[in-house]
Amino acid sequence: MDQSLKLEHQICFQLYTASKELTRLYRPILAPLNLTYSQYLVMLVLWEEDGIDLRQLGSRLTLDSGTLSPLVKRLIQIGYVEKSRATDDERKIIVRLTESGSALREQAANVPLQVSGMLNIDEATYVAYMEMLTDIKARLHDFGERQREQ
Amino acid sequence: MDQSLKLEHQICFQLYTASKELTRLYRPILAPLNLTYSQYLVMLVLWEEDGIDLRQLGSRLTLDSGTLSPLVKRLIQIGYVEKSRATDDERKIIVRLTESGSALREQAANVPLQVSGMLNIDEATYVAYMEMLTDIKARLHDFGERQREQ
């Protein structure tokens, strides 16, 4: 049979399952923080730069308003963030950490260490893998730009 | 600030976005085949070994019945597969390709080539990346086993 159609030979499939399984690893770690994986990503962004608008948040995470609007709504219900309109541009919604959302950062501080411990990976390998993933994304973006040119 | 909580330093985030963006690349390629990405994965399995049961299908793709049951239902509606009960074990549901589902294989034959063309990646790099992803998954499984032991 045509080898190229074999499931295990598809890089997309390996990426897809690796990502799913790593996310599964996060679930029990994030549960005590009362966060899903996607919500955790939003919190990571806000802990880096608080008070950004939804569009910026979306571009950091490659998520559109259809995903982010309800997700942020849930973070508001939990009490980790709050929304407000930007004064200079009434279209923009600013997302800001609450006291509780800020405080959560201390609790989350050990999450990365827990995960890398689970992966049992040394620093050099970790860096090499990060570069590969960055490269894959760069190739995808390059293709996107080549497309746009025509 | 604590570097370990920076979004871009998280291997999970790079995996998550790389997977999402690669899947996005597939969408326009799979649209003419009338398939979503997940449905395409199911078809890949069936083109390899037709007539397997749902549980085997799920273990190949790391998907449970909650995902697969409705997904297969949609493939039946499209007309690519059909279900039947296993005669030796009435619990098992056998999924089989229809004429139309089998024929689709020819149309799908060039999908992998299209994708690797888009990625613009040479064979050696491709192999290296596949090994990385396999290794990440192996580490995740190792952890899972270490857990179970205790």
Add this chain to the structure above:
DNA sequence: ATAATTTAAATTGTGCACAACTTAATTGTT
């Protein structure tokens, strides 16, 4: 043989992810 346990699918409920569309604010053009 009968009861207890396990297993395979399906169902229900929650939360992404994204396309397509709507609404309102802003910017650009004439």
Add this chain to the structure above:
DNA sequence: AACAATTAAGTTGTGCACAATTTAAATTAT
């Protein structure tokens, strides 16, 4: 200034993904 085009969020609808539960069939234990 008035109109067109663009932009930011939100909404609706579809399809995963998975936990938890249910139902029925098959195994195992007693």
